[in-house]
Amino acid sequence: MNKHNKTAVLLAALPLMFSSLASAQTQAEKDIDKYREMIADGNPADLWDAKGEALWKKKTGPKNASLEQCDLGLGPGVVKGAYVSLPRYFADANKVMDLEVRLSYCMKTLQGIDVKDQDYNKGDHKNIIALATYVAAASQGMPVNVPQSHPEEKRMYETGKIAFFYRAGPYDFSCATCHNADDKRIRLQGLPNLxxxxxxxxxxxxxxxxxxxxAQLWPMQKRIDDCLRLQRFPAPxxxxxxxxxxxxxxxxxxxxxxxxxxxxxR
Structure with missing residues (x-):
């Protein structure tokens, strides 16, 4: 077989090769989804949810107070629906806060606990993870409705968009490098188009x-922190x-x- 014929055969085979690869990926995705369904029954996060509820109601700190008057955006003590409407602007703090930061703010203002330990899963931050899980669980199945009515909320969206597409670091990566197109993956891990x-x-x-x-429970800030680590960005x-x-x-x-x-x- 001469050189031109070999090239023609290879070109003819390419669609079949890509078709087989796509089929294998589809099967892999199905297998991963099945695995997730299997492990979802008895999610250890339920234990964190229970701990978070206990922490929410427990009187503690220098002020011997609970967090039951914490305003997560829907009124003091209202938990259901709060998770899906955060981050949002809070007038008392004059800034946009996500769930973890708002919980930290309430711990300081209501209980007198200053969350100085910024290391993940240590000290007071470990309690914030449990509290965030409790709040999130109360909104399971509810639609996302992050507000954009305040100028600061709009500014934060535009800032987030800039950060998402900002390329830097030794690999010249951005969040968009992995998350701005359909059907991207790293090994068997699908990468959502955000x-x-x-x-x-x-x-x-x-x-x-x-x-x-x-065997760890990660809140959103830890997830973003790990993405930035993979981009070789400085830790936020x-x-x-x-x-x-x-x-x-x-x-x-x-x-x-x-x-x-x-x-x-997984």
Whole structure:
């Protein structure tokens, strides 16, 4: 067979090769979905939910107070629906806050507990993770409705959009490098297109989530922190504007999608 004939045969075979690859990926996705269904029964995040409810009601701190008067955006003590409407602007703090930062604010103002430990899953921050899981669970199945009525909320969305497409670091990566097109993946891990409504909403409401691979429960700020780590960006501080802005960007893009949290991941 001469050179030209070999090239023709190879070109003719390429569609079959790509078809087989696509079929294999589809089967892999089905298998992963089946695995997730199997492990979802008895999600360890339920334990964090229970702990968070106890912490919400417990009187503690220098002021010996509970968090039952904490305003998460829908009025003092209202938990149901709060998760799907955060981040949002809070006049008492004069800033846009996500769930974790708002809980930290309430701990300080109501209980006198200053969350100085910014390390994930340590000290007071460990309690914030449990509280965030409790609040998220109360909104499971409710549609995402992150507000955009206040100028600061709109500014944070635009800031999040800039951050999402900003390329930097040793690999010249941005969030969009992985998350601005359909059918992208790393190995068997599908990468949602966060510029589209359904995948953005599902990704936004997938955290807090219990990660089976490391037996840890990750809230949204930890998820974003790990993405930035993979981009080789500097680690953000807890409650940084960049992480909250990225959450606003995802949440607004995911408007109307029903919440999944607390979820379970491999």
């Amino acid at each position: 510029t589209k409504n359904e995948p953005a909403g599902r990704a936004f409401t997938s955290w807090p989530a219990y990660r089976v691979s490391n 501080k807890f409650g940084s504007e960049a992480t909250i802005a990225l959450s606003v960007y995802m949440g607004v893009n995911g408007k109307g999608v029903k919440s999944l949290a607390p979820a379970i991941k």
